[in-house]
Amino acid sequence: MLSAASIPVLSAPLPDSIPATSVAKPPPPPPSTNLSLLHLCTHLQEATQVHALMVKTSQTADPYSAGRLAEFYALSDGGSLEHAEKILDSFPHHPPTFVCNTLMRAYSERRNPFLSINLYRQMLVDAVEADRFTFTFTLKACTQLRALAIGMQIHAQVVKHAWESNAHIRNKLIHLYAVSGRIRDARKVFDGSTEPDVVAWNSMLQGYADMDDGENLHNLFDSMPARDVVSWNTMIAYYTEAGKFEEAILMFRLMQESSECGLNRVTLISVLSAVTQLGALGQGQWVHAYIKRHGIELDENLSSALINMYSKCGCIEGAIYTFETTHRRSVDTWNAMIGCFTANGCSLRAIDLFSKMEASLLMPNKITFTCVLNACSHGGLVDRGIRYFEKMSSVYGIEPDVGHYGCMVDLFSRAGLFEKAEEIIQQMPIEPDKVMWKAVVGACRVNKNYELGEKAGLKLIEIAPDDNAGYVLLSNIYAMSNNWNGVYRVRKLMHDRGIKKVPGCSSIELDGLVHEFIAGDAAHARKKEIYEMLDEMAQQLGRAGYEPDTTQVLLDIEEEDVKESSLALHSEKLAVAYGLISTSPGAIIRVVKNLRICGDCHSALKLLSQIYDRNIIVRDANRFHHFNRGSCSCMDYW
DNA sequence: TTAGGGTTAG
Structure with missing residues (x-):
């Protein structure tokens, strides 16, 4: 992910370099057999053949035709961003606005908004006319990057071009300000529109939700002239995020009672998240029955959410049933199922499923290995854990992160192999985190290794002084070794630092x-x-x-x-x-x-x-x- | 010829 510091500042000449907005409309596109052929293309190779024909007839110099070609390359499934960029490069001095817009769209869609901003900057340098689409795409990129400063410069351009009344642009501005924590600025834009549409309302809702401002969120929601599925989803997600799971489920019920709109996959995933964290299996099963009753297809996301729900409710059978009835499985679906076996103490089944995943030729990711290594550690499968840890980088090219090292430390510590665990901690290229130290103290408690337990516990409260768990674990170690003086010291430290226990x-x-x-x-x-x-x-x-x-x-x-x-x-x-x-x-x-x-x-x-x-x-x-x-x-x- | 807002996973 890019840091804000690496975002380019718009150093190119700003307002005066942009031509006036009242430019005559471009002439209608020329009839072209080649362009009709492009419509029929589903693969890159076919499109490049059409492209070759267009080059042969000099058609690629025509902005309209180049635009259609760029659009195919940049946005269709069988496309290629590199090819689209070549179209752009074929206009070194003054690329058509449409081609630029299309590439900016593609960059944002492919989660590379940084390149969108760069391209906009280049448009300014080349004095390419920006139109209303350019601004929506650039603002989208700014929002993705949370690049508020650049967004404000674009806002100035929007005002200059008198496009503030365009609903799409205005809503993008509201969204940008809202998610950047500038709720007052968002509100200003929102209040400046005579009749904000539902997207504008929803963007404001999101802003209040992000700021955890429940009061304004509710007031706004209640005063909405019309709500749609996104409005309700935003409310459900807000409550789930805030840990108010029962309220989230209540909101879901109100949504159904209101019959204002139907629900969709996002609604179901959000409500499943609340149900999962609550551990309310009955309600989760109700959601699953709803999905079946309404013939909603289990895509990889919905199915992962369901598997996770069953997993976190300790219902392995439900997770297996969901996994088996999911036809479109992604790496996340497999991870959810492997993770379910791991969390529920079925280490061998987790490993067995991982072997099946490998056989299916789907590439595992970091999370897959966290689940698999955890399974090895919980199941006491030391040798297998070592093998998988090696295989992770040697076969799959995945470099272990702090979590993976943590799994290995846990694996060795649980097996009582404390020297090995310490070796990992000393040799790993990353600073050990608190999760790792917690694992060590926990294992020391089980294996009665009080000496290392004390060392790890002290380290834990040193790096995480605000986390009550470190004090509790260290105190446990002292109590088990009859070191009551130690228990007293830890409790006093907790008291002095104002650390509170979470009530059970x-x-x-x-x-x-x-x-x-x-x-x-x-x-x-x-x-x-x-x-x-x-x-x-x-x-x-x-x-x-x-x-x-x-x-x-x-x-x-x-x-x-x-x-x-x-x-x-x-x-x-x-x-x-x-x-x-x-x-x-x-x-x-x-x-x-x-x-x-x-x-x-x-x-x-x-x-x-x-x-x-x-x-x-x-x-x-x-x-x-x-x-x-x-x-x-x-x-x-x- | 192009555009808007919402979700999950160790």
């Missing part, structure tokens, strides 16, 4: 409603029954020989406040108790927790899955735990 919260979705619990929660309407169930659970656990892991109370500052809670009232246990009294025997209980599950709850849920013969699936901040018949899919690593 677990949720469970039943009949389309998400019920949230915090530790010792007494707010639920069925609290009496829930607490009776908790008592029964404790008795059953006692009979099964379970003893609460009291060391966890001391380790527990990540979870809930020690003073306010006891192990038996942890949020995940409350959610499971509610699940047990609210669902029929044998039904799967799915819980989503915002933090990592605590060690005591982990042991208790393993036994509870056996006692009540229930499959209990907990999604915590790190991964999934599928509790079944007394054991957990994470193999006690998390």
Whole structure:
């Protein structure tokens, strides 16, 4: 991605070099058999044959014909940007505006807006007349690059040419200002139009959404004379982005009730994102059923969103079904499915699917390898992990990023090969990040390597002093090694620096409603029954020989406040108790927790899955735990 | 002969 610093400044002569706007219209295009042939071209080779004919008859010197040719090369599927650029170069002194516009369009479409701006600059140098299309394309490029300063220069040109009343240009200006954080300037342009159309309204909405200005966003949305699918999508995406997932889903329902407009793929992807983060499988399944009922084809994006939803709700079967019924699979679709197996503790299936992907000759990308290496690390597959890590660059030419090195550190640390892990950290060409240090401390905790754990924990709070996780992990290491002085020091440091723990919260979705619990929660309407169930659970656990892991109370500052809670009232246990009294025997209980599950709850849920013969699936901040018949899919690593 | 706004993924 280009940095703002690398964007060229428009140093070419500005206003006076542009001819007046009231130029006579170009003459009608000459009839041409060659141009009709161009319409029939679907491949580059055919187009170059037509091109050759046109060169032979000197037709390429005609601006109209050159424009059509450039348009084919630059914008059609079988085209070639290089060929289009050659057309432009064939007019070294004064290229036709249409050819320039077409190339600017193509650059923006191919995510190279920098070249659009450069070309505009060249137009100024060559004194090529800019028309209203030139301005829309240039402004689009400025918006893509967030190049506000250049955009403002273009705005001056727009005013000079008296094109501010053109709806397309005006909306581009609103959009540019809105997404660049200049909401007041956007509003000025917006208010300057007598009758802003729905695109102008939507651009303003986007601006308020980007600025996280919920109040103005709502006011504007409510005062819109008409809303379309983009307006609603913007609102749904705003709530999802703001972490207000239930509001996002509510907005989706209101959209359907309003029957103002239909929904589209973007709506579904946005609402799926909210559902996914909420872990609300029932609502996700409703969206999937909607897609099927309305015969909406699963393209690679929608299918990735669905697979991800099933994955994050711990429903592997749903993800597999979606993957298998998707015919247009992209690398993202495969990544979503491999990632689903990885996150849900099916390491061998993740690797097996990766082999199938390789066999399909689709090129894996960085994310594919993150998923595969994670699978190796979670599954303890050290040798395979090393092989894939090597293969990544040697076969696929993908240079490992900090995340991949992190996977390797995790792989070695989990396997207790701490020397190897340290070797990676020392030799990697990138600075280790906090994710990596977290992995090391976590592994040290499991493998009781307190010395390295302390070192990594100290490093973690050094590079991420505002992240509470570092303090919590370091404190855990100290507590496990009975270093209570260390625990005290870390807590004091947290207090002095004003670092707050995030309170633990677990949720469970039943009949389309998400019920949230915090530790010792007494707010639920069925609290009496829930607490009776908790008592029964404790008795059953006692009979099964379970003893609460009291060391966890001391380790527990990540979870809930020690003073306010006891192990038996942890949020995940409350959610499971509610699940047990609210669902029929044998039904799967799915819980989503915002933090990592605590060690005591982990042991208790393993036994509870056996006692009540229930499959209990907990999604915590790190991964999934599928509790079944007394054991957990994470193999006690998390 | 050309144009506008919205989404997801480790």
